[in-house]
Amino acid sequence: MRWGLLLALALTAEAMADPLDEAQARFQALGGYQLILRSTAADGQRQQLRYFFRRPGWVRMEFLEPHRGLVLVYDPEAQRISLWPFGPGRWPRLRLAPDSPLLRERHGHRIDRSDVGALLENLQALRARGRLSPLGEAAVGGRQASGWEIAGDASTSVAGVQRYRVWFARDTLFPLQVESFGPGGAPIETVTMDEIETNPVFSAQVFAP
Secondary structure: OHHHHHHHHHHHHHHHHOHHHHHHHHHHOOOEEEEEEEEEEOOOOEEEEEEEEEOOOEEEEEEEEOOOOOEEEEEOOOOEEEEEOOOOOOOOOEEEOOOOHHHOOOOOOOHHHOOHHHHHHHHHHHHHOEEEEEEEEEEEOOEEEEEEEEEEOOOOOEOOEOEEEEEEEOOOOOEEEEEEEOHHHOEEEEEEEEEEEEOOOOOOOOOOO
16 A cells, blocks of 8 residues: 555656646547636636537537627538537528638637647747746645646747746646736736536537538
């Protein structure tokens, strides 16, 4: 029992020594996930939605705030987005490219680059030209989490972000909260992820384009 405990502690310490690599490896092992995403911009604008992801890159967003009822589904094979302003089955349905001006988000986020894997790639890219620093332990959404700051040097930013503060769940290393800052330290937005379910069984209708 003692050796088993020591081994578990050693493995945990090793994982947390390089949390980005371990978080990315665990994400790559997932077939999909679903969650509630809440974001608050620096000016106070809020957004809340149900988010669904399935490999190799299917995405579904169900907006709760604002534009309640709006649904988007991204088809990675066709590289097209189906948009229902008033919900699936209701007219109209639009078919759009991921870079369509109608889908342009003010922070530059794209639906085809909105999943956790894309976030982890950005964190890795910023760390490669900056630093990774621990923030300690905290409770986020009722879960134990470890915080890390990833900051590029003064001339480095990735997707407009110069610094991230990320809180990973201790047990899964899935991100629970992400704070982003632009050059000069100006806050961009805070994103929290709740009701996370990994490897769920999706019905055929979830990603029907």
